[in-house]
Amino acid sequence: MRLRKKTRERLFIASFLAGPLAVYIIFVIWPYIETFGYSLTEWTGVAPPSKVVGLKNYVDLFHDESFRHALWHNIFLLIFFPTITIVLAMFFAFMLNVGGRRGGLGGVRGIRGSGVYRVVFFFPQVLSVAILVILFQALFETNNAGFFNGILIKLHITDANHPWEFLNSNTFVLWCILFILVWQWVGFYLVLFSAAMQQIPRDYYEAALLDGAGRIQTYFKVTMPLLWDSVQTAWVYLAVAAMDAFALVANLTPGSNFGGGPDGHGEVLATYLMRNFQTAGKAGYACAMGVVIFFITLILSLVVLRLTRRERLEY
Amino acid sequence: MSEHGLPADVSRRQMLLRSAAVAALAAPAAGLAAGCAAGSGSSPKTNPSTSGSTGSGAADPKNPFGVKDSDPLDVYVFKGGYGDDYAKAFEAMYKQQHSGSNVTHKGSQDVTGDLQPRFNAGNPPDVIDDSGSKQIKLDVLNKGGQLTNLDKLLDAPSIDDPSKKVRDTLLPGTVETGLLGSSMFSLNYAFTVWGLWYSSTLFTKNGWTIPKTWDDFMTLCATIKGTGMAPFCHQGKYPYYMMVPLMDMVAKNGGPDAQTAIDNLEPNAWKSDAVKNSVEALYMLVDKGYMLPGTEGLTHIQSQTQWNQGKAAIIPCGSWLENEQLAATPADFGMAVFAMPSLSGDKMPATAIRAGAGEPFIVPAKAKNQAGGLEFMRIMCSKAGGASFAKTANSLSVVKDSITPDIAASLKPGTKSSNDLYTAANGQIINWYYLNWYSAFATDLENAMSQLMANKIKPDEFITRAQAAADKCAADSSIQKFKRPTT
Numbered sequence: 001m002r003l004r005k006k007t008r009e010r011l012f013i014a015s016f017l018a019g020p021l022a023v024y025i026i027f028v029i030w031p032y033i034e035t036f037g038y039s040l041t042e043w044t045g046v047a048p049p050s051k052v053v054g055l056k057n058y059v060d061l062f063h064d065e066s067f068r069h070a071l072w073h074n075i076f077l078l079i080f081f082p083t084i085t086i087v088l089a090m091f092f093a094f095m096l097n098v099g100g101r102r103g104g105l106g107g108v109r110g111i112r113g114s115g116v117y118r119v120v121f122f123f124p125q126v127l128s129v130a131i132l133v134i135l136f137q138a139l140f141e142t143n144n145a146g147f148f149n150g151i152l153i154k155l156h157i158t159d160a161n162h163p164w165e166f167l168n169s170n171t172f173v174l175w176c177i178l179f180i181l182v183w184q185w186v187g188f189y190l191v192l193f194s195a196a197m198q199q200i201p202r203d204y205y206e207a208a209l210l211d212g213a214g215r216i217q218t219y220f221k222v223t224m225p226l227l228w229d230s231v232q233t234a235w236v237y238l239a240v241a242a243m244d245a246f247a248l249v250a251n252l253t254p255g256s257n258f259g260g261g262p263d264g265h266g267e268v269l270a271t272y273l274m275r276n277f278q279t280a281g282k283a284g285y286a287c288a289m290g291v292v293i294f295f296i297t298l299i300l301s302l303v304v305l306r307l308t309r310r311e312r313l314e315y
Numbered sequence: 316m317s318e319h320g321l322p323a324d325v326s327r328r329q330m331l332l333r334s335a336a337v338a339a340l341a342a343p344a345a346g347l348a349a350g351c352a353a354g355s356g357s358s359p360k361t362n363p364s365t366s367g368s369t370g371s372g373a374a375d376p377k378n379p380f381g382v383k384d385s386d387p388l389d390v391y392v393f394k395g396g397y398g399d400d401y402a403k404a405f406e407a408m409y410k411q412q413h414s415g416s417n418v419t420h421k422g423s424q425d426v427t428g429d430l431q432p433r434f435n436a437g438n439p440p441d442v443i444d445d446s447g448s449k450q451i452k453l454d455v456l457n458k459g460g461q462l463t464n465l466d467k468l469l470d471a472p473s474i475d476d477p478s479k480k481v482r483d484t485l486l487p488g489t490v491e492t493g494l495l496g497s498s499m500f501s502l503n504y505a506f507t508v509w510g511l512w513y514s515s516t517l518f519t520k521n522g523w524t525i526p527k528t529w530d531d532f533m534t535l536c537a538t539i540k541g542t543g544m545a546p547f548c549h550q551g552k553y554p555y556y557m558m559v560p561l562m563d564m565v566a567k568n569g570g571p572d573a574q575t576a577i578d579n580l581e582p583n584a585w586k587s588d589a590v591k592n593s594v595e596a597l598y599m600l601v602d603k604g605y606m607l608p609g610t611e612g613l614t615h616i617q618s619q620t621q622w623n624q625g626k627a628a629i630i631p632c633g634s635w636l637e638n639e640q641l642a643a644t645p646a647d648f649g650m651a652v653f654a655m656p657s658l659s660g661d662k663m664p665a666t667a668i669r670a671g672a673g674e675p676f677i678v679p680a681k682a683k684n685q686a687g688g689l690e691f692m693r694i695m696c697s698k699a700g701g702a703s704f705a706k707t708a709n710s711l712s713v714v715k716d717s718i719t720p721d722i723a724a725s726l727k728p729g730t731k732s733s734n735d736l737y738t739a740a741n742g743q744i745i746n747w748y749y750l751n752w753y754s755a756f757a758t759d760l761e762n763a764m765s766q767l768m769a770n771k772i773k774p775d776e777f778i779t780r781a782q783a784a785a786d787k788c789a790a791d792s793s794i795q796k797f798k799r800p801t802t
Contacts, residue, residue: 042793142551142612145621149609161608168551168612170771254552254612254765256758261554262769263762280755282793 032294035287043284057288067289070260070267074243076174077181077268078300082238084182086231089189092121094219096190097197098205118194121187133251136180140166140252168254173266177248185241189234196230197223225310232308236301243297246270269293376477379693380467380686387417388687391430393446394422396635397505397674401707402444408694408703409687416687427451434461439679441688445501446674453501453675462500463678468689469499474697481696488744489713492672501675502692504704506711508634508652508733509559509669515649515728517628525653527665529596532656536605539628547600548627549768550618551611554761555750557597557768560631563655563669564593566745570662578748578799580756580789585782592658594767594774601770611768615639623648637729638709650729652736667743668736672713705730711737752797759784 003011039057041049061067096114111117127135139147142165149163158164167176200223208218246258249268255261257278258271269289277286375381388409392402399422406418421440423429424447431451433439439461445451456462469482469490482490486506493499518524521542526532536546550556566574569589576584584590600606607627610618615632616639622630623643630636637650644650657665676695678688694700701717704710709727711718711734718726718734726734750757763780766772772780788794 137614137617141609141617143607143609143617143621143626145617145626146609161604163609165609165612165769168765168769254554256553256555256761257754261552261762262765263771275758280758282755285793 035290035294038284039287039291041284043287049284053284057285058292060285061288061292066264066267066272067269069264070269070272073174073266073268074245077178077242077245078239080178081181081242082235084178085185085189085238086234088182088186089193089234090224090227090231092117092186092190093193093197094223097194098215098218098223118191121190123187124184125188129247129251132180132184132248136176136252140176142166142168167252167266168262170262170265173253173262177245177252177266180248180252181241181245185238189238192230192234193227196227200226228308228310232305235304235308239300239304240297243293243300244268244270246274250274376472378690379471380689382413382416382684382686382690384413384415386684386687387419388442388684388691389419389440389682390421390442390691391426391440392420392422392444393426393450393674394424395447396639397708397710398422398638401704404703404707405691405695405700408699409691412694413687413690434679434681437681438683439681441678441682441684442691443677443679444504444674445677450675453495453677456677456679457495457500461680462495463680463682463685463688465493465499465502465678465689465692468502468692468696471689471693474693474699481693484696484698484715486672486713486715487742489672493675501677502695503672503675504695504712505672505674505708506634506713506737507671507673508711508737509563509632510652510654510733510736511560511629512622512632512636512650512652512729513629514625515651515732516647517625517649519649523628526656529656529658533599533603536600536603540605544625545607545610545627546605547629548607548610548613548618548622549631550613550615551765551768552614554764554768555757556615556631557764558757558760559633559669560655561593561597561764562747563667563745564596564658565589566669566747567655567661567663567665567667568592568658574747575799577785578752580749580753580785580796582786582789583782585778585785590778590781591774592660594777596658598767598774598777601768606768611765619643634710634730634733637727641709648728650727651732652729654736654740663745664743666736666739666741667745668740669745669747670737670740671744671746705734748797748799753788753794755791755794756784756788759787 038049040052040054042051042053042056043049096110096118098110124132141147141149143163144150144153144160146163146166148166149158152158152164153160165172167173169176204222204226205218208222213221245268249260249266249271250258253259253261253266253271255266258274260267260271260275270293273286273289273293276282276289388406390402390406392399399420402422403420406420410416410418421429426443426445426447427450430439430443430445434451434456445453445456453462469480471481473479473481473484475484489503490499492503493501495501513525521539523535523538526535539546565577569587573584573587573589575581576587577590607618607621610621610627613621618627619630619632619636619640620643621627623640623645634652637644640650654666654668676692678685678692682688695704695712696714698714698717698719701712701714702719702722704712704714705718705722705726709730711730723731723734760781763772763777763784767774767777789796
């Protein structure tokens with residue numbers, strides 16, 4: 001029997017995808033399914049689960065105040081982190097690529113020294129999180145030996161007996177984390193947006209310039225709309241990163257076993273999950289948390305993609 | 316979350332403060348399995364008298380385990396706060412006794428990553444320091460039949476005096492810490508002493524004396540503050556450091572009753588006078604401005620370095636402090652430690668301190684050179700072994716009388732001082748169990764402590780929060796409950 005052409009084509013493609021798909025199922029999908037299974041049990045994490053408790057972990061989660069606090073902290077990051085990062089990265093990318101004074105190729109070029117800035121802005125991306133942690137620990141040190149506090153005290157902005165608390169402040173700990181996240185990621189999205197901007201044909205800018213458009217108008221009427229795909233991608237990635245923020249919070253905020261302090265004010269879902277999983281011996285409960293975080297992130301990505309869907313312009 | 320394998324000194328802190336804990340925790344948990352452990356362990360070998368009569372070479376006190384010099388020995392050491400130079404020193408001693416034997420050494424932090432595959436493949440090292448945040452849990456190993464029963468080590472003749480058993484050459488509490496059921500499966504080797512640390516040079520220069528009572532301590536703090544130096548600093552980023560002095564004071568002031576009530580999560584345990592007195596006393600340090608400004612946000616390294624630099628006079632810590640601060644400590648610093656000052660009406664003497672065994676060493680059941688592993692431990696348990704550990708790891712070991720006066724003279728000042736402090740305590744040792752049994756509860760306490768030290772809550776609220784945390788833990792049926800042993 002001869003298969004229809006379309007079916008044969010599909011089989012041909014599937015034969016190539018079988019390997020990667022198997023790897024994906026074994027190492028990604030299956031662990032998710034397992035996590036869901038474990039979330040229905042009472043499990044200490046060091047010995048096989050002792051009993052099935054159904055949805056009890058999820059019910060407990062619903063009543064867990066610490067979990068709710070952590071969720072709100074992630075939502076805080078979710079609102080501010082992508083917004084600030086994208087706005088800054090877009091601004092810098094624009095300045096580096098088309099923000100310069102007139103002249104140059106087709107009347108469009110970046111500001112003076114843009115090549116240097118591009119490299120400098122990318123630096124934070126090259127640093128590993130371990131180095132970031134050490135760096136910001138020294139910058140945010142809470143006594144007069146700290147970098148920021150040292151300056152603040154020298155300038156008499158703060159009193160040497162009451163240095164700023166930074167990461168140890170109930171109020172500002174999340175802002176400090178936000179600051180570091182933005183600092184860390186702006187450079188990456190700057191490069192992403194730069195690449196996208198360079199794809200935009202120069203004639204568009206020339207035309208805009210000829211029509212008498214200023215820098216701001218060019219930005220909003222030409223650059224922004226044509227970068228929409230990149231922004232959409234950035235938004236999804238940044239939203240996922242905001243739901244995580246594990247490494248920085250676990251290492252920089254006060255508290256033993258994955259930070260989260262002071263007194264829970266720096267806690268995010270990922271650190272709360274890990275503390276339950278590894279320290280408190282509540283691995284089943286932590287798995288339930290993992291499942292909830294998975295769905296939140298999934299829904300979030302879908303919502304972002306759906307809301308930002310636009311007609312695509314080919315050039 | 317892919318990055319959580321990260322750096323973090325935190326993990327090392329964890330291991331240092333809780334290494335004793337892990338082993339202690341394993342003991343009651345394995346108590347459930349004690350029946351089967353005893354069953355499987357009832358082979359003739361566990362009984363030294365029968366093995367002595369049946370075995371031919373076992374009677375040799377110089378080589379009780381029948382080590383063959385030709386067998387290589389594979390040593391794996393967790394390279395944490397104590398480094399791994401001390402293990403290399405033991406290996407040299409082993410080679411000296413068993414000339415020609417080939418000893419391989421590995422010091423690393425990722426115990427689970429390195430050794431889990433080797434255990435699964437039936438090819439584990441011969442002796443392991445299974446410690447740190449990536450420790451393979453001892454009860455898990457035991458359940459999988461991976462641990463050698465170390466009772467035969469305890470019953471072997473001591474190197475120093477063959478008429479004595481190794482068991483009798485170890486400090487009290489060591490064997491208990493390593494028990495899983497009724498047998499010892501881990502040798503917890505490092506002996507840690509907690510207290511308040513200071514520079515004796517600084518104190519002598521200023522004519523300051525060690526305070527015995529809390530009132531003396533407050534007077535001293537006022538004097539120190541008068542000189543422009545901060546009297547006290549602490550590792551605020553990790554609030555459990557300050558929980559140690561607090562709970563030492565509670566134990567001293569309330570005695571065994573207060574300790575039993577808290578460890579057993581009894582209702583209103585935290586409402587006792589002992590807790591109230593202690594929290595209020597400790598809060599004075601904050602209230603009177605005796606803290607180094609900003610210390611509540613410093614890491615252990617930051618605060619300890621400030622202390623080394625003379626920015627603050629006193630810091631609470633365990634005896635790993637000296638080795639940890641080796642590079643930052645000025646040569647004439649004269650590191651020393653004193654016990655928590657006493658409150659009026661204390662039920663324990665002022666010299667009482669917190670101390671315990673940690674750093675579990677094991678011999679895998681499937682080790683190729685099991686005899687060599689046991690012999691390695693027997694060397695560790697000799698006086699020379701203990702003395703070597705004191706010198707190379709700058710810490711005390713669980714070997715009794717290993718610190719002879721001439722060794723004491725050559726010890727680093729902090730190690731010597733903690734040894735003196737332990738001797739002076741004369742068996743009055745403070746022990747808390749809740750820390751190892753109920754980690755979520757301990758975290759809640761630490762959160763409250765962070766707020767007390769940042770002056771965001773007052774002692775009353777701290778006590779209310781502590782009691783609420785205890786009640787929450789007691790009511791949580793998913794947490795296995797234990798009872799404090801009555802001694």
